[in-house]
Amino acid sequence: MAGANPAVVYARTAAPAAGECAWCGRRFGGDDEHRAGRIRCARCGVATTSPWPSDEQLAKAYAVWYRPSAGRFSGVGDAVLKRTRSALASRLHRVLPEGPVLDVGAGDGTLVEAFRRHGREAVGVDPYASGASPHVRAVEFEEMTGGWSAVIFWHSLEHLRRPVRALRHAADLVVPGGVLVVAVPNAASLQARLFGDRWLALDLPRHLVHIAPAALLSQIEALGFRVERVSYLRGGQVLFGWLHGLVGRLPGHPDLYDAIRRGEAQQAAQSPALRLYALAAALVALPLAAAGTAIEVATRSGGTIYVEARREPDPETA
Ligand SMILES: [Zn+2]
Numbered sequence: 530m531a532g533a534n535p536a537v538v539y540a541r542t543a544a545p546a547a548g549e550c551a552w553c554g555r556r557f558g559g560d561d562e563h564r565a566g567r568i569r570c571a572r573c574g575v576a577t578t579s580p581w582p583s584d585e586q587l588a589k590a591y592a593v594w595y596r597p598s599a600g601r602f603s604g605v606g607d608a609v610l611k612r613t614r615s616a617l618a619s620r621l622h623r624v625l626p627e628g629p630v631l632d633v634g635a636g637d638g639t640l641v642e643a644f645r646r647h648g649r650e651a652v653g654v655d656p657y658a659s660g661a662s663p664h665v666r667a668v669e670f671e672e673m674t675g676g677w678s679a680v681i682f683w684h685s686l687e688h689l690r691r692p693v694r695a696l697r698h699a700a701d702l703v704v705p706g707g708v709l710v711v712a713v714p715n716a717a718s719l720q721a722r723l724f725g726d727r728w729l730a731l732d733l734p735r736h737l738v739h740i741a742p743a744a745l746l747s748q749i750e751a752l753g754f755r756v757e758r759v760s761y762l763r764g765g766q767v768l769f770g771w772l773h774g775l776v777g778r779l780p781g782h783p784d785l786y787d788a789i790r791r792g793e794a795q796q797a798a799q800s801p802a803l804r805l806y807a808l809a810a811a812l813v814a815l816p817l818a819a820a821g822t823a824i825e826v827a828t829r830s831g832g833t834i835y836v837e838a839r840r841e842p843d844p845e846t847a
Contacts, residue, residue, distance in 0.1 A: 532782050536565035536726035539733040544580035551577040551738045552693060565726050566733045576716060576739035590735050591657050611639055614683075617763075618643035621679060624837070625649075626706045628678030633670045633695070634685025638662025670695055677702050681710040684833075687736045693748060700752040705842045709754050714770075715761065715834040717741040719825050724774035729786060730766065730832065742834045754838035761831025762822075770832035771818035776810045783807035 547568055549556050552575035560571035569576040582590070618640060621630070628650075632640050635653020641664045644651035653665035654673060671694070680699040686692045696709075703709055714730030715721065716739035721728050731739065746756060761767070776785040781803070788807035825831040 534565070534726050536731060536733060539566040542580055542586065544582055544586060547577045547579035547581040550575060551690065552740070552744060567739055573744045574741040575744050578734050578737045582734040586734060614640045615643045618647060621710065622647045622649055625678045625708055626704065628676065628704060628707065630679045630681065631673060631677045631702065632681045632683065634682065634688060635665045638665040640681070640683060641665060671698050673702065675702065676704040677707060678704060679708045679710060683712050686711055687713050687738050687740060690737060692738055696748060696752060703840045705840055707840050709749065709838045709840070710836070711745065711749070712833055712835045713740050713745065715742060715830070715832055717830065718832045719830045720770045720774055720821065720832045724777065727774065727777045727782070729770050729773040745834065745836065749836060749838045754840055756836060756838045758837040760835040761829055761833065762826050763835040767825060767832040768818055768822045771821040772811050772814055775814040775818055776807055779810055783810060785811050
């Protein structure tokens with residue numbers, strides 16, 4: 530909704546406060562940082578969405594506007610989305626050992642289809658699968674078994690109730706020499722700190738954890754992976770996060786994300802004038818957003834963090 534502070538609006542919903550850190554399991558107490566709609570753990574630095582939403586609340590939050598059958602965005606946005614997934618699949622296809630790929634939180638299967646165009650077996654799981662792709666199964670990730678050359682969490686880990694347990698399960702599924710890929714919003718980024726409650730990637734309550742890179746990297750290494758690549762740009766959405774944040778600071782707090790979505794995918798109906806205002810503001814803010822992105826990338830504090838980590842080959846076969 531344009532105008533209202535989304536974190537404050539969410540904080541008022543009737544659900545019990547989060548009692549423990551969804552990342553490390555620490556019971557919350559006086560040392561933890563309480564902010565609108567989330568609590569930041571004093572031990573691991575990850576914030577947990579609070580109140581902790583019920584399944585019903587989440588199902589409602591994922592209702593049709595999030596992934597409508599016609600695509601989320603107007604033409605250009607969907608085309609960009611498709612091209613970036615395609616580039617990711619091409620890159621990973623080159624660095625992965627042979628074998629199938631598992632995409633966790635596959636949505637409409639854009640990334641899965643991109644792998645399959647390379648002739649690589651690929652399967653997606655998504656409890657909210659639209660049914661648009663025959664290769665995306667509407668099951669929970671932890672029901673999956675087998676050996677995979679890669680398990681990919683492309684902006685999905687932050688949607689899981691037990692993200693560390695999911696990473697542990699991924700470590701069981703990735704074959705020796707295979708790769709774990711994780712892209713999540715960077716809750717310690719410059720844009721997260723600057724835009725606070727209005728940061729685009731806070732996305733309450735769909736994002737249940739708000740992850741800092743240090744916690745993510747140490748967890749991945751603890752599971753026996755060697756981190757091979759960390760990027761603060763590849764995860765996408767960095768520039769858009771800046772644009773959205775800058776536009777949202779203007780009078781009336783226009784919502785750029787809503788402005789670029791198709792009518793049926795919008796969270797709140799926008800008048801054509803408000804939509805035009807948001808889009809024009811984005812155009813004006815573009816150079817500043819580009820500068821912010823450049824600073825984030827240079828200081829390794831970008832709005833997303835992308836990690837590729839390889840499972841060490843078994844010692845007896847190495
Ligand atoms: Zn914690």
